[in-house]
Amino acid sequence: MNKFKNLMFTCAVLLSSIITGQKSPSVKLNFNHDWKFSKINAATSSDEALSKTEFDDSKWLEVSLPHTANIEPLVVNDQWQGICWYRKEFEIASANKNKKVFIELEGAMNRAQVWINGKLAADHLGGYMPVVIDATDFVKIGQSNTIAVKLDNTDNPVSGPKPLKILDFNMYGGLYRDAWISYKDRIYISNPMLANKKAGGGVFVTFPKVATDESEVAIKTDIVNETSTSQDIECVQTIYLKGKKVAENKTISNGLAATKSVELNALIRINNAKLWSPTDPNLYQLETKVVVDGKLKDLEMTTFGIRSLQFKDNQLYVNGEKMFLRGVNRHQEYPFIGYALSDNAQYRDAKKIKEAGFNCIRLSHYPQSPAFLAACDELGIFVVDAILGWQYYADTDAFRNFCYNAATDLIRRDRNHPSVVSWEVSLNETKMPIFFMEELNKRVHEEYPGSQAFSSGWMPEVYDIYFQSRQHRIIHGNENHADKPYFVSEYGDWEYYSSNGGLNQDKMPKGLRLEKSSRHLRAEGEKALVQQAYNLQESHNDNLATGVMGDGYWVMYDYNRGYHDEIESSGIMDIFRLPKFGYDFYASQKSPKEVVVLKIASYWNADSNLDVKVFSNCDQVELFLNGKSVASQKPDVDKNTTKISHAPFTFKIPSFQAGELKAVGYIDGKEVKKVSVKTPEAPHKLKIWFDESGKKPQSNVNDVIFVYIAAVDKNGTVVPAFDKKIDFSIKGDAEVMNVGPITAEAGIATALVRIGTKRGKITFQAASSTLKGSSCLKPAK
Template identity: 60%
Template sequence: MELLSKIKIFILSLFVGVCLFSCQKSNNVHFKINSEWKFKLLDKDDNNEAQFENVDFNDSNWETVNLPHTAHLEPLIVNNQWQGICWYRKSFDLPLVDDDKKVFVEFEAAMSHSVIWINGVEVAMHKGGYLPVVIDATKYIVKGQTNTIAVRLNNTDNPLTGPKPLAKLDFNMYGGLYRNAWLSVKDKLYISHPAIANKVAGGGVFITYPKVSKDLSEIAIKTNVVNEFTSDKTIKVTQKILFDNKEVQSKTTSDISIQSGKDIDVSMNITLPNAKLWSPKQPNLYSLETSIIVDGNIIDQETTRFGIRKFEFKNKELFINGEKTFLRGVNRHQEYPFVGYALSDNAQYRDAKKIKDAGFNYIRLSHYPQSPSFLDACDELGLVVLDAILGWQYYLDNDQFRAYCYKSAEQLIRRDRNHPSVLAWEVSLNETQMPVFFMEELDRIVHAEYPGENVYSSGWMDDVYDIYLQARQHRILSPHKLKDKPYSVSEYGDWEYYSKNAGLNQDQLPNDLRDEFSSRQKRAFGEERLLRQAANVQEAHNDNLQNTVAFSDSYWVMYDYNRGYHNDIEASGLMDIFRLPKFAYYFYQSQRDIEDGAVVKIASYWNKKSPLNLKVYSNCDELALYLNDELIGKQKPDTDKNSSDLSHPPFTFNLKSFKAGTLKAVGYVDGKEVKIDEVTTPGNPTALKIWIDTSGKKPEAGVNDVLFVYVAAVDENGTIVPDYSEKVTFEIEGDASMQNVGEIKAEAGIATGLLKIGTKKGKIKIVAKSNKIEQTYEINL
């Protein structure tokens, strides 16, 4: 389809959308502008940027892309990540916007130093690549004509924003407009955007909970309303609470006068009997419709999703809505292979769903603000979040750097304060020596931006913050009496089993053995090393539980990731970078309560190389193990020193010898069979098996969706052959493309392609080939 035709369709869609919206509610619209951007990546020796920002610049030879978008596709192992300058341009019409309308443009993120022009006029300059850039574009937009947005991005090392230079950073900061972009049209009397209202504990709609109880909860709502008309206005504000799209409570103010050129905060409290509270077990969500009414007409309306909950500490133990809760968690980097940070909203949800399915109820977002859509998923799934500003082993002793950190803390809280999943704000520079006055100001900002009780700052030093974060290796190396504050094991299970300075005698091991016994294990390394990783995390998690002052722990890390400078992937993930599970994943899954689903997983491929001390991860009371339908044994869980405090210790069966065939584990709860797992000795590969990773979200056209396509070599019984490591090729028919850079090879029997879905609905045909074996898979959108 030609660009001109697409612009016409965009204009028509906008017209229809505005009409529908205005007939039903207000005259205002809020929509994504992710499609049809023009993109140019500058070569290192290309200094010609002349006129790129101008309306009449000819960008016809630039690449056409959709957001979210990465500036540069990277290889699987990234140790020389692209850094430099890139440009985005978009032209659009707003045919229905008159002089009484406001226009706002928002980028959820732009990595990392951005300059933005509208119709050739510079309107914004922003430093930092993780928080939103929001622009009041009203006076720059030309009504009824074509408008142009131009964005210049520079993701080279920036000493002001930090952290360390990429060459030694230990994670990547991928370039591009890698999240959503939005355009909003409002009347000149409107609900403000908190990112540009610049009001402490204000701007937009802010929801808090003075009283939380199943019997009767109280919701406090503060709404900032701006009047940019030339005359005073009289308004009413209606707050309507809905659950499952049904109204459960509403309240309207009496007439309120708002002067021309002024803004006001409208506060309202609503009581809600028999409230459905939010918790990890029951993540109940309400919607709040905030309507601004003038002369009986709704002139602005926003919907805010929220959950009613209370996080409270008693004797350093966490209580959620009065119920004592231990948070079993994990850290997460937001990286995908090849596309870096450019994940669709669906992909963000899939990442969160895997974490929930792994048995976790908590995520530490390391070490930067992550996508709003990821936090939305945490709200929906019941994952408690530790929300963080950017910071890792970097502090610059000047006022400009400190001001940047302070502003980041303010904007993070203003962006995420209505998410019920957020427990605390990590306004700390991780593993960084910080002066006390700096930490005190960050702590002050937290309590100023979110006033009231049960609000918590957190940080890795115990001087100031409400919650003390400490990695397990630091506790091992420097044990000391903890201060009287809640304590979380923020990272564990990796470094103390890898580094020579982590306190577990690794300095006495040669490097090759240190690697073998560490938690950094790829799926290709085989059963024994994967079981060592699982043993490490079991020992460490059990140790955390013995340290009874901790209310939470978070394993490092959920997914393998690139370090940016190293010749290999950091492989301590419970899943690899393609989101395929390792044995340690099933250990954690087995720690969930039985009412959340029975787990039985045999941690073996059951071939001649398999260990005979067989591990089975389960949350059942008792397991029976069979080999070729012959009972090997029926037993209770392990009772060794590394199982003493676990909710559900693993089961270890000691087999005398290997015999090919089928292992079957049968799980019992209260004497009743509840779950079975089987593993069959693999034979020679005879076919390919293809499946896709949906994790609660089906593939979707028109949203730049990315998802994993898995191809396994299987034997005649359909068993995956773990020794298979051959090359696999893909052929795609339909509106989709593979994003892999370089050849694709199977690892532990499975090869993975990263598929990007295009804009058209219909059928996508995937043909996978390997060693003259071929298989076809179809996706219907």
């Protein structure tokens, strides 16, 4: 066992016992490092040979997880599909003799077959839910072991959705999330996936009573006895808030028979409870200890948030207070590496969404990373948690059962996340039979009994919440949602692109460009991006006029599409997470008590609009041109400002004059913020910075970060016209993941960089003709 593995072992033990000071016999270790990888020609390979312990994988690529099966170009219109294999040798220390051994692969696309020491241990279909294996009977204690994973990401009629060539997003491949190996005593808390119990298995936390003076926390714990004798079990559960103990409970089960399990129920009251909501996301930690004869047998930590959801007049109330869900959709991909984001990158994505002013994310159209949901718990963002589905229904029992089981597993995986506001157990934009929807809806309420689970779907029947996109409301009207809560699942894009395209996007003209489209790359310039922002304002205002409980703009980040040879560009940030003016519109909808927003939507060059938009949540803005006041005015008043929280300010400037536009924002007559933009001059140097978004770049975790290289003039203003190739190099333990040249778009080029295992300084250098720039960082441990 190398030094890294020893360190991980030590850290895991410390984490499991950091609150109690007791050493738990249960250990959960990161299993991401020291894998071998190869793409395989299925016609000339043998599963039997590749899965054997003695197979020679010395020429395979050494990789760490998360890992994508194929590094793709920036525009992905011919994504790799096929067979790939991962292999890993690992030792299990003799100290783990008689322990239970579990292995979990959080994301394995799409069919995963797993061999341990040459024996088939799992055959799992579905690339978004974890593969959880009881490996106890497959591993050898005190010896070397081999795990071999065969992945097949080709189109599958059982899991769906549409074949990639006509699919409107990409599913990529590989072991693209974290992997874990756990050791447990023979008396242990079960895994909810393996326990396979309705509303059971593992630790399940609910809240019969939610109030600030006193809340009730109901805890169901499934404990397994795999010893050869009956056991008397103590389950001690302690609740902490920011490391301070607030409540404790002990439950006893006498005479738990050998090879049997028991579900223990506890009810703990918390006085002066700190509730969870998007505006105040308080999180508690539940420590569950299993004790037998005074000895600690298992210890598990569960993070939860106390909150209640209720609908009155089809409006959402969170902890008794009415709340509108200002939402956005998200695909989980990065350029080049597809789905293989680090946990830190998942957090950074969530942080940007929160900072953009959203309090809800629709996880379209599949289950996303546990790390992303944990970030939403921490930051205070509701999520609509979805099963995989998009324009595909197979009239077979195999397909239907796959969907039913996917819904069940989704809830078992994510039920303790306070961020989950609804379970979208629906096949997006797919005609589904009533009996199919009824079974999916039934699964939600079986797996999460009580009043705090809400199903949602894109058809008006059956589900608790009706999801409808704005373009369908425009075509069909809103008569279908009068009897239930109504959420606009998508808006701001398709209705400005081709609202009569129906469900056949792949048949649309690929070069379609409409004047009013919301699909604009940053390279298309200021006027196009202002048009996009206007569309968002118009459509969001329209949604608010219909009595909806919330809406979800399509989409947060630009993304690739399986069938198309262009990036889908309706994102308010591009695929490199650089903002467009639409981002500023949404940010301006936040309360100024949270943050004052003031943004001039102009590059202020000779091609700029003379009607200058300023996005702000101030109540008055004064605009200056070269030191002279253009006007001081209140927010716009027109048909598209009637419902939004903060209308933009439009200033009419008679003619273009090079120089500086400065905006000064006022609230209650007091100056609170000022910003300016200057006419770009000739490029002077290259400026380099990198994206942190709440998480510093980190070594030894396969972290990936965006490094931005901007051409700036002598005033530090980005030069949007600069579109040259950048020569980019790195000194230190990191690598560039880009495919092809790194070229500036609207003045900024982006390199996707993977941080290595060492913690030393990393230096970035960039050059383009006579322009140069450099920067450095030191990754966190």
